[in-house]
Amino acid sequence: MSSDMLSNLYVFLLATFVGLEVIRRVTPLLHTPLMSLTNAISAIAVVGSLVIAGKAETSLSAALGTVAVAASMINVVGGYLITYRMVRMFKKREPKKP
Amino acid sequence: MSENLIHFVYLASAACFILSLKWLSAVPTARRGVIAGVIGMLLAVGGTLLDPSIEHYRYLAVAMVVGAIIGVPMAMMPMTAVPQRTALSHAFGALAAALVGTAEFFLRTPRIDHFTMGALTLEVILGSLTVTASLMAAGKLQEILPTRPIVYPKQNYVNLSVLGLAVLIGICLIVNPGAWVLFPVMVLLCLVFGVFLIMPIGGADMPTVIALLNSYAGLSSCMMGFVLNNKLLIVAGALDGSSGLILSIIMCKAMNRSFGNVLFGAFGQVKMSAAQVEQKPYRSASPEEAADLLRTADSVIIVPGYGMAVAQAQHKVRELFDVLTRQGAKVRFAIHPVAGRMPGHMNVLLAEANIPYDNLLEMDDANSEFPQTDVALVIGANDVTNPAARHDEGSPIYGMPILDVDKARTVMVIKRTMNPGFAGIENELYYLDKTLMLFGDAKAFVSELVKALSGS
Numbered sequence: 001m002s003s004d005m006l007s008n009l010y011v012f013l014l015a016t017f018v019g020l021e022v023i024r025r026v027t028p029l030l031h032t033p034l035m036s037l038t039n040a041i042s043a044i045a046v047v048g049s050l051v052i053a054g055k056a057e058t059s060l061s062a063a064l065g066t067v068a069v070a071a072s073m074i075n076v077v078g079g080y081l082i083t084y085r086m087v088r089m090f091k092k093r094e095p096k097k098p
Numbered sequence: 099m100s101e102n103l104i105h106f107v108y109l110a111s112a113a114c115f116i117l118s119l120k121w122l123s124a125v126p127t128a129r130r131g132v133i134a135g136v137i138g139m140l141l142a143v144g145g146t147l148l149d150p151s152i153e154h155y156r157y158l159a160v161a162m163v164v165g166a167i168i169g170v171p172m173a174m175m176p177m178t179a180v181p182q183r184t185a186l187s188h189a190f191g192a193l194a195a196a197l198v199g200t201a202e203f204f205l206r207t208p209r210i211d212h213f214t215m216g217a218l219t220l221e222v223i224l225g226s227l228t229v230t231a232s233l234m235a236a237g238k239l240q241e242i243l244p245t246r247p248i249v250y251p252k253q254n255y256v257n258l259s260v261l262g263l264a265v266l267i268g269i270c271l272i273v274n275p276g277a278w279v280l281f282p283v284m285v286l287l288c289l290v291f292g293v294f295l296i297m298p299i300g301g302a303d304m305p306t307v308i309a310l311l312n313s314y315a316g317l318s319s320c321m322m323g324f325v326l327n328n329k330l331l332i333v334a335g336a337l338d339g340s341s342g343l344i345l346s347i348i349m350c351k352a353m354n355r356s357f358g359n360v361l362f363g364a365f366g367q368v369k370m371s372a373a374q375v376e377q378k379p380y381r382s383a384s385p386e387e388a389a390d391l392l393r394t395a396d397s398v399i400i401v402p403g404y405g406m407a408v409a410q411a412q413h414k415v416r417e418l419f420d421v422l423t424r425q426g427a428k429v430r431f432a433i434h435p436v437a438g439r440m441p442g443h444m445n446v447l448l449a450e451a452n453i454p455y456d457n458l459l460e461m462d463d464a465n466s467e468f469p470q471t472d473v474a475l476v477i478g479a480n481d482v483t484n485p486a487a488r489h490d491e492g493s494p495i496y497g498m499p500i501l502d503v504d505k506a507r508t509v510m511v512i513k514r515t516m517n518p519g520f521a522g523i524e525n526e527l528y529y530l531d532k533t534l535m536l537f538g539d540a541k542a543f544v545s546e547l548v549k550a551l552s553g554s
Contacts, residue, residue, distance in 0.1 A: 005213050008324055008332055015333040018116060019340030025123045028435060028460055031345060031442025032180060034122055035312055037135055039187050041115050042338035044139070045194040045319045047146045048326050052201045053161065054152030061201040062154070066161045068201075072194040073165020074172060075187050076143075080136050081173030082183070086446050087128040089177075093454035 033086045040079025046072035100148055107145030108330040114138030115334050119341070125455055142330060177450045178407050181308060181439040182239035188311045189232035195318035196225030200285065202325055208276030215275045217324035219268040219284075225318040226285050227261075230292030232311050235304065238296065239439055245301040257294045264288050299360070301404075302481070304439045306349040306360045313342025345441045352435035352461075354487075354498040380516070380528055382535040385543060388510055389550035391534075395472035395508075397428045399464060401501055402444055403437050405478020405513075409540035412451040415477065418544050419453055421551045430457050432464030432474075432501050434482040465502045474506035476527075478540050480513075484525045494523055509533040512543050 026034050049072055053065030115138045121131030146152070175183045199222040203210070210218070237243035264287035267280050299307055320335025322328075350357060383391075392398065400419070406412060422429045431453065437444040445458055459467065468474060476483055479501075486493040487500045503509050509532055516528065516535070527533060536543055 002211075002213075004327055005324070008327065008329065011329045011332050012320065012324075012336055015336035016340050019119070019337040020344060022116065022119045022123070023337075023341045023344050026119070027124055028348075028433075028442060029125065029445045029455055029458060030122060030128060031348075032184075032440060032446045033128065033132075033442070034119075034341060035184055035309070035345065035441060036180075036187070037118065037122055037132065038312065038316065038338040038341040039184065039191060040139070041118070041135060041334050042191050042316045042319045043194070044115075044142055044331055044334035045191060045198065045322060046139075047142050047328065047331060048198045048319075048322045049194055050143070050146045050152065050158060051149060051326065052198055052205075054147075054149070054154055054158055056154045056157070057205055061205050062157065064197040064201040066157050068194040068197040069158060069161035070165040070168075071190040071197070073162050074169040074190045075194075076139055077166045077169030078172030078183075078187060079169075080132060080139070081170065082175070082180070083135075084129070084132045085173065086177070086180075086449075087122075087125075087132055089446065089449040089452075090125045090128070090455045091449070091452065092125075093456055 029090065030087070033083050036079050036083045036086065040075055040083060043072040043075035043079060046076060100150060104145045104148050107141050107148070108328075111138045111141035111145065112330050112333040114141065115337060119337060177446050178410065179240075180446065181304065181443060182236045184440060185232045185236035185239060185308055185311065188308070188315045189229050189236065191315040192225045192228035192232060192311075192318055195315070195322050196222055196229060196285070198322055199225060199318075199325065200281070203281055204278065207278045207281075208274075210275040212272055212275075214325055215272045217321045219271055221318050221321035221325060222281075222285060223264060223268055223288050224314045224321070226288040227292040227295065228311050228314040228318065230289045231295050231307075232292075232315075234293055234296035235299075235307055235311065238299075238301065239304060247300040248297045253294075253298055257291065260287055260291045260294060264291060301439065302436075303353075303360050305436050305441050305443075306346050306353070306357075308440050309342050309345035309349055310357075311342070313339050313346065316340075316342055349436055349441060352499060354495075378529045380535055381531075381533065382537055383510075385536070385546035386550050388534060388536055389547055391508060391510075392422060392427075392473060392475075392547070392551060393425065395422075395427050397430075397467075397471045398422055398473045398475060399430050399432050399459070399467060399471050399503075399506065401432045401434075401474060401476045401479050401483060401503055402448065403434075403477065403479025403482065404439060405480075406540055407438060407443070407447055407478070409478065411477065411541040411544050412447045414541050414544040414548065415448075416451040416453055417548045418551075419457075421548055425551070430459050430464070430467070432459050432461070432467075432503075434461055434479070434501055437479060437482060461499060461501060465505075468502045468505040471506040473508045473510060474503040476503060476509065476511040477544070478512070480525055481523060483527055484523065486523070486526055503527065504530060504532075507532065510536055512536045512538065512540050514539065
């Protein structure tokens with residue numbers, strides 16, 4: 001195993017623990033927005049897709065990469081937009097009318 | 099230089115994602131959280147486009163625009179459709195990961211070291227099974243596919259052997275990455291397994307399954323990070339994976355069931371024997387009678403369930419909330435963790451109907467309030483209010499944490515008929531002396547209630 005792989009494993013370990021700690025604190029009120037937000041974040045697959053499609057080493061990799069870019073862009077755009085829409089719906093009690 | 103720059107941009111992006119989730123923990127900072135997430139993603143995409151090895155910008159631009167154009171309507175769906183929308187987006191995310199994994203494999207076979215091949219195999223297995231499983235889940239949630247579990251004898255053996263075979267082929271590929279013919283077979287088996295996995299799962303278990311698929315999609319992206327040696331992908335994928343894991347654990351706990359039980363238990367099968375209970379007496383009431391009782395109530399807790407969402411009654415419920423609040427009653431909502439078809443679904447529906455979120459109670463807080471409550475009004479919820487879960491060891495839901503609505507002074511249940519609910523379990527709550535059954539469609543009945551209350 002290369003040293004790159006080993007440091008990647010450390011990153012994975014630490015990120016998982018950070019994730020567990022941060023997400024445990026999310027109020028159940030916001031569990032649906034949480035899911036759509038993490039869904040948008042995991043559309044980070046767009047990074048890998050862009051590299052594969054942009055290099056276009058073979059026509060197969062270009063085709064698969066391009067479809068992957070489109071699929072992950074759906075989640076980037078759709079995921080953040082709907083999360084923002086949902087989060088804006090949560091309002092505190094209106095001040096009492098006189 | 100540009101290489102280093104990209105690394106720093108990725109680092110900043112990873113920080114944004116962590117902050118984004120941290121800020122989502124509470125409503126006042128949640129918007130900031132979404133914006134941090136957007137900035138993180140812009141940095142990630144921007145940083146990647148700096149990569150000098152990317153040459154074919156025209157295809158990229160077209161693909162990105164197409165994705166964005168489909169993404170916008172995906173974000174504009176009504177809140178009742180959010181569960182199927184989420185399932186669908188898990189499918190897109192997993193599809194991207196599986197496709198990149200496949201492309202990477204065929205570019206590099208047979209010169210792939212065993213460790214990378216291990217990550218690639220996991221990426222493609224998780225990715226492809228999540229694609230079909232999420233599509234199935236979306237189909238069931240949209241009710242294109244039958245929502246009842248589809249079961250047949252020895253189903254678990256069939257499912258596990260399909261997955262087992264796929265994993266076995268995966269191991270062969272790790273040992274010998276040159277055996278490229280095996281790769282499509284593995285993908286195919288995983289796609290089939292995804293379909294089989296969801297077939298026996300009923301609507302009531304969807305919250306857990308969606309959370310689990312969320313986790314798989316995240317882990318798949320994470321594995322892509324190992325394959326491409328990209329730490330940003332690993333961080334973002336791990337965040338998504340742990341989020342899905344936590345949510346599915348919460349859902350399982352809220353139903354007092356294990357992962358294995360959800361995936362292989364085929365809950366929600368119609369249990370004919372349980373439905374054939376002798377006719378017991380119960381009390382029912384008209385909207386006017388119910389309104390008279392509500393008029394004298396000082397405190398009311400409304401317990402909404404999926405039935406409220408199906409009847410699209412949430413806006414009428416908001417009117418009821420307004421009328422009761424105006425006459426001086428303290429009105430709150432008690433929300434069970436598995437109410438609805440995905441984690442937190444009910445909260446979003448009520449927030450959309452403009453109900454202030456400080457009036458929404460979590461299960462534990464609600465249960466300490468019920469004994470001091472005049473009226474508990476159950477709208478479209480069933481099993482999560484069944485007192486049998488506390489004392490009847492023979493009941494299929496024994497041990498499941500429930501909302502103790504039976505502790506309130508009066509219980510009202512809006513329901514179409516006396517038929518047992520989705521899981522086919524008789525609810526003894528309906529036969530208590532303090533319970534009034536209000537028969538009718540949730541939306542229609544709540545508007546009758548509002549009319550009767552505001553008419554006085």
